Amino acid sequence: MRKILKVTFGTILLVLIIIQFYQPERNSDSGKNYTSDFTSSYKVPEDVKEILQTSCYDCHSNNTNYVWYDYIQPARTLVEKHINNAKKELNFNEWGTYSNRKQERLLTSMITQIENKEMPIPSYVFIHREKKLSDIQIKVLTNWLKNPE
Numbered sequence: 083m084r085k086i087l088k089v090t091f092g093t094i095l096l097v098l099i100i101i102q103f104y105q106p107e108r109n110s111d112s113g114k115n116y117t118s119d120f121t122s123s124y125k126v127p128e129d130v131k132e133i134l135q136t137s138c139y140d141c142h143s144n145n146t147n148y149v150w151y152d153y154i155q156p157a158r159t160l161v162e163k164h165i166n167n168a169k170k171e172l173n174f175n176e177w178g179t180y181s182n183r184k185q186e187r188l189l190t191s192m193i194t195q196i197e198n199k200e201m202p203i204p205s206y207v208f209i210h211r212e213k214k215l216s217d218i219q220i221k222v223l224t225n226w227l228k229n230p231e
């Protein structure tokens with residue numbers, strides 16, 4: 083029995099070590115400036131900008147601020163999957179290239195997602211506590227998003 087346990091734990095440990103070597107390409111553009119960025123399309127107040135950049139841009143832009151534990155597998159693969167899916171739906175860096183209709187749909191969608199606490203993704207916030215939106219931040223964001231200028 084003991085031997086089986088040892089072999090099992092040994093195998094699990096080995097697999098965990100081996101998968102660390104699989105590190106997909108990072109979502110990074112070395113801090114490029116985009117004329118089509120969301121923050122160029124409106125006069126975004128500083129507090130709103132900061133909340134968006136902290137809590138949304140990691141998945142919804144071409145540049146993720148990774149933290150050290152993002153590099154640990156299998157979390158890494160999961161984060162990268164979130165980023166790819168998120169950018170397909172909404173990339174703040176490409177906001178200016180979207181049609182008016184798409185922008186309007188996304189603004190409404192953002193408000194709903196934020197108010198329902200569906201964004202940032204709960205499982206992500208569970209680990210990245212600093213990305214969690216406080217009730218005040220939710221108010222600041224949604225109030226501005228309801229009437230962006």
Ligand code: HEC
Nearest residue numbers: 137138140141164167168171172191192195201202203206
């Ligand atoms: C951990 C990554 C992650 C973070 C952080 C994140 N999102 Fe998302 N977001 C996603 C993914 C993935 C999707 C794609 C749909 C899904 O899986 O729910 C998505 C979808 C969306 C959509 C739906 C787009 C549509 O077509 O209707 C909106 C709006 C959105 N996110 C807004 C936000 C806002 C606003 C923030 C910050 C408050 C945020 N997201 C933070 C990953 C993220």
